Amino acid sequence: MRSIFVCYLTAKMLFLLPVLVIPNQSFGQKEKTVSIKKQNKKNRDVKGRDEEKKEQMRQVEGELTKRHIRLQDKATRKRMKQTKKKSKRLKSNKKEPFFKRWFRKR
DSSP states (O other), rough: OOHHHHHHHHHHHHHHHHHHHHHOOGGOOOOOOOOHHHHHHHHHHHHHHHHHHHHHHHHHHHHHHHHHHHSSOHHHOOOHHHHHHHHHHHHTTTTOOHHHHHHHOO
């Protein structure tokens, strides 16, 4: 009687174990397949929108700086212009930083 019971349990385990251990594919998420053309088109659209945003930001920034300069009186504008000229002149005579020289792509 005992051997029949052991045989019954063994047969049941041999049948149920693979069913429980091997995952059922129907429960997994189904993966959408997107064509390469659609992916490339989407990337181009996103890249184009990013470039448009950057261009708009540059325009707004330029308008704000012009407005800022217009709000100053004549003496302040003259001082700003001289300071800008001086900083350009001093900056042009400098070497680029060592880390830029060391890690430059050649």
